Amino acid sequence: KEWAQHLDMLKFQVNEIETAQLQAGEENELVAERDRLDNFQKINDALQQTQVILTGEETSAGANDQIGSAMQLMQAIADFDPAFKQIASSLETAYYALSDAVGDVSSQLDLLEWDEGRLDEIERRLDVINQLKRKYGDSEEQVLSYYDKIAAELKQMQSTDETADDLEDRVASQESVLLKLAEKLSKARQEAAKRLEKAIHGELADLYMDKTVFAVHFTRSKTQSLMSTGLDHVEFYLRTNPGEAMRPLAKIASGGELSRIMLALKTIFSESQGITSIIFDEVDTGVSGRVAQAIAEKISGIAQASQVLCITHLPQVAAMADHHYFIAKQVVADRTETSLTRLDESSRVDELARMSAGTQVTKLALEHAHELLKLADEVKDSHHKTKN
Structure with a gap:
């Protein structure tokens, strides 16, 4: 029953992660795209105003044209002083950098597009990713690692041909082996008990208890059921005076x-x-x-x-x-x-x-x-x- 329940759980988890088609790094990309859409108006306004400043669409000359004019003026006197030449070089660098910026701003404006449907799609996808992370790991990488682990376990469980009968046969076989080992252990214990009894009597004689009889008592359950320690219940028995019955040491010893x-x-x-x-x-x-x-x-x-x-x-x-x-x-x-x-x-x-x-x-x-x-x-x- 536990095996079947575990199999069903693995099938569900593997299917859930597979269906999601999760990709490493996907969440960061989606969050960045969502932030762009959430801030569409702010981005659009910034790009428009930047383009106006750089190109001068609403004035006689933009920042880039003015830098270009300054560059030409300084280039005309650059040969008269190294300092003039350095200024001309700096303005040239700034001019071409601003030219690149003008092109980049224009491209971003062309690419900029508001898509409310895409924003909803991103939110739904992020919700799926967050659900997977709550169940299977703190990151996409951990979720995918967990998937690899359970997919391998599922494959192994599905590849076995063992049925309930096969498992019962295996259990019966192992029980037979275990019983033989338990019998062997019990025999070894009983042999050790005889040696212990003899040794105890020798020690007790030195302690003025030479009339005392010490014995190791073995009992088993009627069903011959195995315990973690084997088949035997072991207890020490004692008789301190001749004519008395053997009784458990723990109950009669002073x-x-x-x-x-x-x-x-x-x-x-x-x-x-x-x-x-x-x-x-x-x-x-x-x-x-x-x-x-x-x-x-x-x-x-x-x-x-x-x-x-x-x-x-x-x-x-x-x-x-x-x-x-x-x-x-x-x-x-x-x-x-x-x-x-x-x-x-x-x-x-x-x-x-x-x-x-x-x-x-x-x-x-x-x-x-x-x-x-x-x-x-x-x-x-x-x-x-x-x-x-």
């Missing part, structure tokens, strides 16, 4: 569980996709103790191959950083401002102690902060040795 699963996924994807920068925004939410330490070590491992930016409230994670920044907010002149400060070694110990103990920083908290930094250095050294 904040701490979701943090660790996201960390596991990013760890795997950073390795397989060659990601060079990763941002963890409080990925350690809902965890503490040994799980927090496991997350810290996991993030440190990722940082061996990628740049990691991590926002955290856990001292175990902060201690593992190569560069530690403190973010603070304060209200200045009724506006909240955020500041970012890089901590030196001493300030870093104080901040880790504060993160561990709260507002009251004790000697034990400071010792714990030193211990965290020492442990972090040992973990990073082990990562470097493993990498090398």
Whole structure:
């Protein structure tokens, strides 16, 4: 239907421009001719009066005859002084120029003709040109360029022998090819899902979720209809405790569980996709103790191959950083401002102690902060040795 409508539109447009027989530059010529006809009386009066002045039809001598007389007088004394000779030459030039002008004025008067019918014809033609410009371009050249384009498209559409049945056959053929590709893609996805499940279980075991079962669940519509992404609806399923049913991850995972699963996924994807920068925004939410330490070590491992930016409230994670920044907010002149400060070694110990103990920083908290930094250095050294 759309094809047929487009074909009809092209036929109409091509016919409209062809019928107009538009010529490049035609509008300027018509406007000039219209201006001459609109100002016929003014032009006629000017030419008549100019002819009278130049030829002297109403006086004893016209301007041209008087210039001619002056020229003859100066030519008679030209040999007596170079200045006289120059004046004679200038008058001669003026005389012949005026003679040409007299002839031109006379010719224009002979050609001058009032034709009211021609004026109406010009106005109608200019109206046609303006209608074409409103539809197809800002100038005659643009209209003609558009005509060349749509004429070629129309010729191509009219030259095809395809019928509706032919097009339906082509669509069916392409659908068959597409289904085969979609099946191939689905098979590749399912194979990748098995590898992902195995890799996720390994990562979760490191994060104290060894009892958790992760699975990639595939479903298809009953009609086997194709989507832009293929045949599959893919969803991650999770079982956090033995004996429970597998359910969608998004519906059952707690904040701490979701943090660790996201960390596991990013760890795997950073390795397989060659990601060079990763941002963890409080990925350690809902965890503490040994799980927090496991997350810290996991993030440190990722940082061996990628740049990691991590926002955290856990001292175990902060201690593992190569560069530690403190973010603070304060209200200045009724506006909240955020500041970012890089901590030196001493300030870093104080901040880790504060993160561990709260507002009251004790000697034990400071010792714990030193211990965290020492442990972090040992973990990073082990990562470097493993990498090398």
